[in-house]
Each structure stands twice: as C-alpha cells, then as structure tokens.
Amino acid sequence: MISNSFKTTEIANYRLSIAPMMDCTDRHFRVLMRQITKKSLLYTEMIVAQALHYSNNRNKLLDFDEIEHPISIQLGGDNPKLLAEAAQMAEDWGYDEINLNIGCPSPRVKSGNFGACLMGKPKTVANCIEKMKKSCNIPITVKHRLGIDNLDSDDYLLKFVDTCSLAGADRFVIHARKAWLNGLSPKENRTLPPLQYERVQKLKNNRPELIIELNGGINTMNDCVKTLQVFDGAMVGRAAYSHPFIWRKVDSMIYGQKEEYLSRSKIINKVIPFAQKNIENDGRLWQTAKHILNLIENIPNAKILRQELSEQCQKQKADVSILKKIAQQLEDAGQ
Numbered sequence: 001m002i003s004n005s006f007k008t009t010e011i012a013n014y015r016l017s018i019a020p021m022m023d024c025t026d027r028h029f030r031v032l033m034r035q036i037t038k039k040s041l042l043y044t045e046m047i048v049a050q051a052l053h054y055s056n057n058r059n060k061l062l063d064f065d066e067i068e069h070p071i072s073i074q075l076g077g078d079n080p081k082l083l084a085e086a087a088q089m090a091e092d093w094g095y096d097e098i099n100l101n102i103g104c105p106s107p108r109v110k111s112g113n114f115g116a117c118l119m120g121k122p123k124t125v126a127n128c129i130e131k132m133k134k135s136c137n138i139p140i141t142v143k144h145r146l147g148i149d150n151l152d153s154d155d156y157l158l159k160f161v162d163t164c165s166l167a168g169a170d171r172f173v174i175h176a177r178k179a180w181l182n183g184l185s186p187k188e189n190r191t192l193p194p195l196q197y198e199r200v201q202k203l204k205n206n207r208p209e210l211i212i213e214l215n216g217g218i219n220t221m222n223d224c225v226k227t228l229q230v231f232d233g234a235m236v237g238r239a240a241y242s243h244p245f246i247w248r249k250v251d252s253m254i255y256g257q258k259e260e261y262l263s264r265s266k267i268i269n270k271v272i273p274f275a276q277k278n279i280e281n282d283g284r285l286w287q288t289a290k291h292i293l294n295l296i297e298n299i300p301n302a303k304i305l306r307q308e309l310s311e312q313c314q315k316q317k318a319d320v321s322i323l324k325k326i327a328q329q330l331e332d333a334g335q
C-alpha cells in the first residue's frame with residue numbers, strides 16, 4: 001500500500017463535485033459554476049496523457065484560473081509512464097487532485113485502450129495508479145462504472161476497487177451503471193443501462209473505510225442530500241450543466257456555510273471580469289456566454305433573453321456590454 005502525505009479528511013471534504021464532461025466543463029463553465037458553489041470540487045474535461053506528452057502548447061491544455069480551486073484534472077490513458085509524467089505536470093500546474101478516467105465508453109477512447117475498457121484490465125490500472133502516486137503528492141482518484149459488458153458482477157467490482165485501492169487510489173467515483181462497449185453509443189451508455197445505486201451501496205457496506213462517491217442521475221438538491229446520507233460524496237453532471245442555478249444553495253445546505261443570496265444577475269456580473277480577460281487574451285465572448293444561457297430558465301421572458309444573449313454574444317466582435325445589459329435586465333426583473 002502506498003502511503004499518503006495528505007490527510008484523508010481533506011479528500012473526504014468534497015461532498016459535492018461537478019462531473020468532468022467533454023465540451024462542457026471547460027474553464028468558462030467552471031468559472032460560472034464557481035460563482036454558484038465556492039466549496040464543491042470542479043473537474044476539467046478529460047485530457048489524454050499522450051496528447052499532453054506530445055503537445056507543444058501545454059498551457060492551453062492545463063491552464064486554469066486561480067478562482068477555480070478546488071479543481072481536479074481528469075486524465076485519460078493506459079501508459080503508466082505517460083500518466084506519471086502527466087500527473088507530475090498536473091501537480092506542478094497547481095491542480096488539487098488527479099482523476100483517472102476508467103468510465104468513458106466512446107469508440108475513440110476504446111480504440112486507444114483507455115477509459116471504460118480498462119475495467120477489464122485491473123492490473124494495468126493498478127500499475128498506472130502506482131506510478132502516478134510515485135510521481136506526485138496530490139490525491140489520485142478513479143472514476144469508473146459498475147462494470148463493462150459481461151464483467152459486471154458485484155465480486156468483480158469489489159476486486160477491481162480493492163486492486164485500485166491497494167495501488168493507492170484515494171477516492172472512487174462510481175457512475176452507477178455498467179457500460180456496454182459494443183453496440184451502445186456513448187450517449188446511450190449514459191441512459192440505457194439502468195442505474196443501480198444499490199450495488200454501489202453494497203460496495204460501500206463491504207468497504208466502509210474507502211471513500212466512495214456516487215454518480216449518475218443525481219438531479220436535484222434533494223437527491224444530493226439523500227445520496228450523502230449513504231455515500232461520502234455526490235457527483236453531478238448533466239443536471240449541473242443544464243440547470244446551474246438549482247445548485248445555488250449547495251454551500252449552505254451541504255457545506256454548512258452561511259447562506260449568501262445569489263441571483264442570476266449577480267452570478268453573471270461576477271463572471272464578466274473573466275469574460276473580459278478572455279477577450280483581452282484573444283478569446284471570444286461566446287466561449288463564456290454559451291454556458292450562461294442555461295442560467296436563464298424558469299423565469300418570465302427566459303426565451304427572449306436567451307435568444308438575445310445567443311444572437312448578440314456570437315457576433316465576431318461582441319464585448320461584455322451585452323452581458324452587462326442582460327444582467328441589468330434580470331436585476332430589474334428581480335432575478
């Protein structure tokens with residue numbers, strides 16, 4: 001067993017996390033989400049260790065804003081040496097944690113021999129975790145499924161988790177459905193195999209000493225509170241991306257912080273300096289604004305406001321004045 005130089009309590013602290021999601025959880029979305037919850041753990045999109053190794057623009061792949069802490073970088077790969085190198089880079093860049101992706105079922109990822117198919121190769125995963133642990137001093141966590149194809153018994157899952165734990169994995173995020181690697185698309189693999197929370201609960205009962213976080217279908221604050229009665233953490237994906245505003249009470253309800261009144265206009269105003277900085281660095285307003293769209297729902301005139309935001313912010317030379325205007329309109333409407 002590899003020993004940790006950080007306290008176990010630190011990694012058990014993140015009761016809620018916002019899932020890694022390709023093309024969604026970029027820096028812009030994370031900065032928005034950070035205005036909504038200061039305490040939850042945010043994840044990057046998956047970064048492939050091999051891509052990092054060969055990249056001549058690592059800053060683009062690794063840079064994040066200081067306000068994004070606490071932040072976990074998700075890595076994909078099956079080569080222990082490249083993953084160890086990536087882990088070292090992640091620590092140097094200031095990430096708080098590293099997560100290894102053993103849950104992605106996409107054919108592209110499968111053809112690279114990583115993601116969910118690695119659930120069929122526990123020894124390779126253990127080797128990767130050991131090498132990553134040796135190369136850095138931040139927690140290494142694993143995100144995986146209940147199983148893949150016909151390797152999905154409770155016994156298999158328990159052995160997989162034990163193997164990773166012995167190698168030094170510090171937390172397990174379990175997407176509570178199996179993945180079918182042949183025949184289902186990645187999208188179908190997020191809905192069709194049924195969620196089986198009871199199997200993750202059984203695992204937690206068998207290994208109470210392990211830090212187990214549940215993922216899949218946690219869609220409301222209420223679901224989250226219920227999840228935390230059983231598990232050490234709850235990870236929310238699509239419901240956070242599509243409905244960011246419903247999570248505004250996370251810090252007070254989950255983390256016991258003093259409740260801060262958060263309105264949609266206040267959140268947008270807090271994101272504006274970041275959007276401005278991005279434009280000054282040759283970015284475009286739309287990169288930030290596209291995530292803000294989902295903040296505007298369940299209020300009168302939501303459709304019109306969304307349309308205005310979408311049309312104006314996609315213009316080539318759009319500047320933050322349109323975001324200021326929308327924030328003011330929302331404020332005037334008591335939102």
Ligand SMILES: Cc1cc2nc3c(=O)[nH]c(=O)nc-3n(C[C@H](O)[C@H](O)[C@H](O)COP(=O)(O)O)c2cc1C
Binds near residue numbers: 023024101175
């Ligand atoms: C658009 C999209 C992209 C995703 N990309 C990743 C990814 O890069 N890495 C990963 O581990 N999971 C990825 N996932 C899976 C989510 O992290 C999560 O496990 C899944 O959506 C189930 O949680 P939910 O029901 O709360 O959405 C992605 C999901 C979606 C919808």
